[in-house]
Amino acid sequence: MSPSIQESETVAPVDNGRSWIEPIFNYLQADILPDDRAEARKIKAKAAKFCILYGKLYKKSFTGPYLRCVTPREAYDVLKSLHHEECGNHSGARSLSNRAITAGYYWPTMRIDSQNHVKSCDKCQRFAPISHPP
Incomplete structure (x- = not known):
């Protein structure tokens, strides 16, 4: 018997396959962009603020260490x-x-x-x- 969830307890969001990380990660790792030119430009601009370290995506920070996405x-x-x-x-x-x-x-x-x-x-x-x- 599983414990019941209280009304005040929030439920974790469900990952529906794609997350916001995938397009940026795919572009930085394998240079894969979507077919839509506007979307591809957005991803290229966003990707300048990110890097991949040890297989994980990190956001570059101005004043502190890299932030894990x-x-x-x-x-x-x-x-x-x-x-x-x-x-x-x-x-x-x-x-x-x-x-x-x-x-x-x-x-x-x-x-x-x-x-x-x-x-x-x-x-x-x-x-x-x-x-x-x-």
Whole structure:
């Protein structure tokens, strides 16, 4: 018998085959581009900010180390770890996304994902400070 999922617990996103990493990785590794010229130009422009090290895609950073690019499923695990588990302190959305960058991870929707993750956390919503404007 499997444990039931509580209403407040978020469910990890499902990878539907292609993630945002694949086109950039394919271009950097094997020089493979899509047939659409506009899309190919976008990928070429984006790929200038990335590199491949030890078979993983990394984003070049101006001030810090390279940031490891993660899929949506891995991003959910990173947010969950930083927010709830052993290194978590139920921080806010902006702080959570900054902690993910400091931990060395990157994905394009990290700000929105961290906002959604904090909004779905029952403890954060229950014990959040409530302002009472006059």
